[in-house]
Amino acid sequence: MVLGEAMMFLWGGGLLLLGIIGFFAVLLGAVARIFRFVLRIATPCGADRRTGTAAVHRPPAVVCGNPRCGHTNRVDARFCARCGVRIRG
Numbered sequence: 001m002v003l004g005e006a007m008m009f010l011w012g013g014g015l016l017l018l019g020i021i022g023f024f025a026v027l028l029g030a031v032a033r034i035f036r037f038v039l040r041i042a043t044p045c046g047a048d049r050r051t052g053t054a055a056v057h058r059p060p061a062v063v064c065g066n067p068r069c070g071h072t073n074r075v076d077a078r079f080c081a082r083c084g085v086r087i088r089g
Ligand SMILES: [Zn+2]
Pocket: 064, 065, 066, 069, 070, 071, 080, 081, 082, 083, 084, 085
């Protein structure tokens, strides 16, 4: 069956394309996360200067507790901005 083979080829090609696109999406996300991480290391004191000698002992940012997320949220954030997991409160 030529038609059957063509359909199989289309399905296989589509799945392959989907896989490639998904792979690149994940790769792009990882690269963006690494880039942000490196940027944060490169500028350690830039964000802290604003708080000065305030008596708050909170860290400058709250990292999401979800191991699959790890998003860095604002200090006063109650829920993770990315995955919505409750951070505090
Ligand atoms: Zn999160």
